[in-house]
Amino acid sequence: MTISLSHSFITVHDQEVALAFYRDVLGLEVRVDTAFDDFRWLTLGSPGQPGVEIVLKVPEMGEVKPTVTRD
Numbered sequence: 001m002t003i004s005l006s007h008s009f010i011t012v013h014d015q016e017v018a019l020a021f022y023r024d025v026l027g028l029e030v031r032v033d034t035a036f037d038d039f040r041w042l043t044l045g046s047p048g049q050p051g052v053e054i055v056l057k058v059p060e061m062g063e064v065k066p067t068v069t070r071d
Contacts, residue, residue: 008053008055010056015056031043031045031053039057039058042056
């Protein structure tokens with residue numbers, strides 16, 4: 001059995017600040033930067049590992065909103 005990693009999610013409070021750190025300080029390249037529903041889908045990766053992406057997500061991304069119903 002082979003196990004491989006394609007995406008790793010890191011929760012950040014500010015995607016612009018995180019982008020500057022991971023791209024400009026650590027040298028990762030932007031792979032995807034696009035709108036995704038009401039959010040921004042932002043991934044980076046190492047040039048030497050094209051099959052692995054780090055997703056910079058805000059805390060609200062993927063959160064399920066509770067539904068309140070009245071009887």
